[in-house]
Each structure stands twice: as structure tokens, then as C-alpha cells.
Amino acid sequence: MRWCTSNFICRFLHRHTLAISAFFIILVCVNQVLHFKRSASPTCYQIVSPFISIQSNHTHNVNNNRSFSSNDAKAIPPAIHWSQGRLDNRRMLKIYEWVWAGSLWEELMNRFNVCLATQGSIDRIASIGEVSEKWLGPISLAVYIRTSDEWIILNLFNIYMQRCSALFTQTVSIHVAVPVNYEPMNSPNDSSRFEFSPWYDHPCGQPSEFLSLLMKKLLPDGIDQGALYPQNHMRNIARKTCTTSWVFMTDVDIIPRPNSSLLLQEFYESPSSKCSKCAFVIPVYELERSARYPETKRQLIDYANSGLARQFHLKIYRFGHWATNYSMWVSTYIEEGPVQISHMVDPRMNHYEPFYVSSDVIPAHDERFIGYGFTRSSQVLEARVTGWKFLVLTPIFAIHWGLQTPQSLRQPILRTPQQIAQIRMRGYSFGANPRKSQNSHNHIVYTDFVAELMAKKNISVARHRKKSIQQQRKDLRNLRTG
Ligand SMILES: *[C@@H]1O[C@H](CO)[C@@H](O)[C@H](O)[C@H]1NC(C)=O
Numbered sequence: 001m002r003w004c005t006s007n008f009i010c011r012f013l014h015r016h017t018l019a020i021s022a023f024f025i026i027l028v029c030v031n032q033v034l035h036f037k038r039s040a041s042p043t044c045y046q047i048v049s050p051f052i053s054i055q056s057n058h059t060h061n062v063n064n065n066r067s068f069s070s071n072d073a074k075a076i077p078p079a080i081h082w083s084q085g086r087l088d089n090r091r092m093l094k095i096y097e098w099v100w101a102g103s104l105w106e107e108l109m110n111r112f113n114v115c116l117a118t119q120g121s122i123d124r125i126a127s128i129g130e131v132s133e134k135w136l137g138p139i140s141l142a143v144y145i146r147t148s149d150e151w152i153i154l155n156l157f158n159i160y161m162q163r164c165s166a167l168f169t170q171t172v173s174i175h176v177a178v179p180v181n182y183e184p185m186n187s188p189n190d191s192s193r194f195e196f197s198p199w200y201d202h203p204c205g206q207p208s209e210f211l212s213l214l215m216k217k218l219l220p221d222g223i224d225q226g227a228l229y230p231q232n233h234m235r236n237i238a239r240k241t242c243t244t245s246w247v248f249m250t251d252v253d254i255i256p257r258p259n260s261s262l263l264l265q266e267f268y269e270s271p272s273s274k275c276s277k278c279a280f281v282i283p284v285y286e287l288e289r290s291a292r293y294p295e296t297k298r299q300l301i302d303y304a305n306s307g308l309a310r311q312f313h314l315k316i317y318r319f320g321h322w323a324t325n326y327s328m329w330v331s332t333y334i335e336e337g338p339v340q341i342s343h344m345v346d347p348r349m350n351h352y353e354p355f356y357v358s359s360d361v362i363p364a365h366d367e368r369f370i371g372y373g374f375t376r377s378s379q380v381l382e383a384r385v386t387g388w389k390f391l392v393l394t395p396i397f398a399i400h401w402g403l404q405t406p407q408s409l410r411q412p413i414l415r416t417p418q419q420i421a422q423i424r425m426r427g428y429s430f431g432a433n434p435r436k437s438q439n440s441h442n443h444i445v446y447t448d449f450v451a452e453l454m455a456k457k458n459i460s461v462a463r464h465r466k467k468s469i470q471q472q473r474k475d476l477r478n479l480r481t482g
């Protein structure tokens with residue numbers, strides 16, 4: 001304590017540092033105990049431990065008996081220090097990491113080598129329960145919250161999930177981002193809004209129904225579909241809060257096949273994964289809602305043959321997953337067994353946006369892309385230009401519930417630079433379909449992005465393509481012969 005040698009208080013502090021610290025520690029502990037007593041009665045929260053209890057158990061209730069009074073409702077939202085957020089690079093969002101941490105997070109970080117990083121807006125998070133029951137490992141979920149009503153919905157949904165799913169409680173950590181001008185509502189005046197039946201005793205196993213109920217009650221006008229959703233910000237938040245060696249990056253409605261965390265863990269312990277700049281693609285199929293989740297790769301292929309399943313986004317944006325080459329995938333290593341490499345992705349991939357697992361040193365998602373369009377493919381392009389290879393794994397896969405058609409979603413219209421220049425002069429408005437206009441806007445951002453990337457790397461697009469095709473053809477040959 002050099003800074004403090006003269007006056008009496010300093011000398012006192014110096015001599016009694018230990019005693020003073022102990023005093024404060026005791027004070028904090030007593031306070032915690034009191035707080036716990038106050039908040040935890042009458043039902044004390046019972047967490048299922050130890051770690052080994054992580055297992056698929058769909059009907060598992062952490063505490064069936066917990067019932068909520070209007071006092072609980074008033075306690076929502078719980079204390080969050082809205083002033084203690086972190087800004088993103090362009091001061092658009094405030095970010096609050098670790099709003100809730102999975103109760104076994106620390107152990108999971110020690111035990112697992114792959115973490116699932118996912119994100120979604122409030123209206124889409126119901127699938128996180130199924131994701132956690134399938135994945136069976138650590139999950140980092142980033143949720144974008146626009147209004148205090150959405151924040152309350154997230155809280156109520158979280159309470160429901162914690163009541164109903166041990167796996168969710170143990171493995172899912174939640175991070176939140178809000179617009180920079182977000183107006184928190186820390187003491188809801190109108191608590192009667194939260195006392196509606198039956199949010200506190202809604203039966204378990206119905207997260208979608210429960211979420212719809214909350215949405216109907218608290219957001220009767222629905223979520224503004226035209227509002228921009230910062231996908232890439234959310235992806236980066238989820239990625240950076242997964243601190244395992246490898247990260248599987250998905251959207252919240254992508255459901256991995258059961259036990260994927262351990263299957264990938266095993267793969268990463270095998271010699272074929274030893275490659276520092278490899279991203280391992282997990283094929284995603286859309287599956288008819290009435291079908292049962294496929295138990296094996298063979299069953300998934302049967303579904304595909306009978307029209308119940310198909311390449312993800314086939315009818316919406318064919319290019320997105322085209323390069324994965326599904327027809328190749330269905331012909332390799334169909335039998336069940338350890339995860340292995342099926343084949344290498346064709347180097348001529350264009351607008352490729354697969355879901356993959358990799359080390360998180362792979363380039364970040366560019367946060368200039370907001371809303372739909374080019375959010376993932378721009379990142380994949382940057383990875384490719386900086387030397388990353390994409391390899392498809394088998395017999396692992398993931399699914400998306402429901403066959404998607406272009407009625408609700410439109411693929412972006414690819415334009416020439418001249419057309420883009422014209423659109424730029426007219427401003428960024430391209431019609432009534434928000435997804436379409438966001439796509440068109442992002443296509444302009446994408447043009448700049450590509451030019452910048454090539455300048456930064458001092459390569460021409462044509463030269464890069466040629467070189468990378470030659471290199472990757474060679475890699476393909478080696479892969480086949482080796
Ligand atoms: C699921 O959890 C319940 C409640 O703890 C338990 O009784 C049941 O045996 C579990 N089922 C499996 C398959 O582990």
C-alpha cells in the first residue's frame with residue numbers, strides 16, 4: 001500500500017485489512033442468506049445435480065409443486081441493471097450477457113468441448129426446450145428484446161421452462177440484447193396483466209402453446225415483422241459466450257439429432273478432426289410437422305425419399321445449402337456409428353450458408369447485415385477467402401420442423417451493379433414484403449462487403465475463385481485417395 005503511508009485511516013486500514021475484509025464478506029453472506037430466505041420461500045428451488053444427471057427426460061419436472069402468487073408476478077422482471085449493458089460497435093444495441101446462466105454451466109464448460117450457440121427473437125424461442133433435450137450439452141442462447149413487454153414474456157417463458165425442464169435449467173445460458181433506446185419497465189404498475197390464468201400452472205411439455213398464450217396476452221398486435229432483427233449481432237453474442245474449444249452455430253429452430261454434443265465431442269477427439277481451418281457442416285433437413293423425429297440417418301433418408309423431408313430452404317433459397325450436396329451425403333456412411341467426414345464441400349459454392357461446427361477463431365459475423373439476407377453467407381465467404389475449408393459430417397444431422405415454401409418468404413433478387421446503383425439512388429425501399437426489402441438492402445451491403453474483403457486481402461474475385469478451386473480440387477483428390 002504505497003499510495004497510503006501517512007494518515008491515520010490509512011495506517012488503520014493497512015493493519016486491519018484482513019479483519020475488514022472478513023467483516024465485509026460476512027456482511028455480504030448474511031445479506032445473501034436473508035435475501036435467499038425472503039425470495040425462496042415458500043418453495044425452495046431444487047436443482048437436479050450432479051452433472052451426470054444430464055439425460056434426455058422429456059417429462060422431468062424440476063419442481064412440479066411450485067405455484068406462483070401475484071407477488072411473484074410483481075417480482076417480474078427480476079433485477080437487471082439496465083444501465084450496465086455493453087454497447088455494440090455501432091451503438092445500436094445494448095448487450096446483457098449471462099442474464100441467466102445454466103445451473104451446471106461451470107461443469108459443462110469443463111466437461112464438453114463443443115457448445116451450441118443459437119439465437120432468436122422472442123416469438124421463436126419455444127423450440128429451445130427441444131434443442132436442449134436433443135443436444136444434451138451446453139447451450140448459449142442470445143435473445144433480442146425490443147420492448148419491456150417482450151422482456152416480460154422472456155421472463156415468464158424462462159420461469160415456465162425452469163419449472164418444466166431440468167435440462168433447460170442446467171444447460172441453457174441466456175444473453176439479451178435490446179435496442180439502444182430501449183425503455184425498461186422495472187416496476188410494472190399494471191401487475192394484473194401478469195396474473196392471468198394459467199400462466200403459472202400451464203401444463204409442462206407445451207412450450208409453443210405457452211409462448212403463444214403469452215404473446216396473445218402481452219403482445220396482442222404481434223411482433224412487428226417488418227422491424228429489423230440483428231441476426232449477426234445475436235450470433236456473435238452467442239458464439240463469444242460459448243467458451244469451449246468448438247462451437248456449433250445454429251438458429252433457434254434448428255433441432256440437432258439426439259446426443260449431438262457427445263457425438264461431436266467424440267469426433268473432435270478423433271484424428272480426422274485435426275485441422276485448424278476446417279468447418280464441419282451438419283446437414284439440415286426440413287421435416288413435415290406430422291413426422292416423428294428421425295432416429296437414424298437411414299430413417300431421415302426414407303423420409304426424404306417419400307417427400308416428408310428435404311434440404312433446408314430448398315424452396316426458399318436453394319443456393320443456401322446447395323453446396324452441401326445432399327445427394328452425395330445420402331450415399332455415404334449411412335449406417336449408425338461415430339461421426340466422420342462424408343465429403344468436402346464443392347469449392348464453387350456461392351451464397352453458401354450452412355450450419356457448421358468450428359473453432360470460434362473463424363471470422364465473426366459482420367454486424368452491418370441486419371435483417372434477412374446474406375447474414376450467414378457473407379461470413380462463410382470471408383472464411384473461405386481466409387483459407388477455411390468446409391467438410392460435411394455424417395451420420396449426424398439436424399432438422400427444422402415444417403416444410404417451408406416461398407409464400408411467406410422470398411428469396412433475394414440478385415442484381416447487377418448497375419441496377420444496384422439505381423436502387424441506391426432511389427433509397428433502400430423495395431416494396432411491401434419486409435423480408436424481400438431487407439434482402440435487397442443487404443444485397444447492397446453485400447456488394448460493399450465483397451469489395452472490401454477483396455481489397456483487404458489484395459485479391460481479385462476472379463483470381464481468388466480460380467486459385468481456391470485449384471487448391472480445393474487437390475484437397476478433394478487427397479481426401480478421396482487418403
Ligand atoms: C424422468 O424423470 C422422472 C422424475 O424425476 C423420473 O421418475 C423418471 O424415472 C425419469 N425417466 C427417465 C427415463 O430417466
Ligand SMILES: *[C@@H]1O[C@H](CO)[C@@H](O)[C@H](O)[C@H]1NC(C)=O
Pocket residue numbers: 065
Ligand atoms: C406438493 O404439494 C402438496 C400439497 O401442498 C404436498 O402434499 C406434496 O407433498 C408436495 N409434493 C412435493 C413433491 O413436494
Ligand SMILES: *[C@@H]1O[C@H](CO)[C@@H](O)[C@H](O)[C@H]1NC(C)=O
Pocket residue numbers: 187189
Ligand atoms: C405508476 O402509476 C402511477 C399512478 O398511476 C404513476 O404516477 C406512475 O408514473 C406510474 N409509474 C410508471 C413507471 O409507469
Ligand SMILES: *[C@@H]1O[C@H](CO)[C@@H](O)[C@H](O)[C@H]1NC(C)=O
Pocket residue numbers: 259262263266
Ligand atoms: C451419446 O453418445 C456417446 C458417444 O457416442 C455415447 O457414449 C453415449 O452412450 C450416448 N448417450 C446417449 C444417451 O445416447
Ligand SMILES: *[C@@H]1O[C@H](CO)[C@@H](O)[C@H](O)[C@H]1NC(C)=O
Pocket residue numbers: 322323325327328346
Ligand atoms: C454432388 O456430388 C456428385 C458426385 O461428386 C456430383 O456429380 C454432383 O454434381 C454434386 N452436386 C452438387 C449439387 O454439388
Ligand SMILES: *[C@@H]1O[C@H](CO)[C@@H](O)[C@H](O)[C@H]1NC(C)=O
Pocket residue numbers: 458
Ligand atoms: C496486390 O497484388 C498485386 C498483384 O498480385 C501486387 O502487384 C501488389 O503489389 C499487391 N499490393 C499489396 C499492397 O500487397
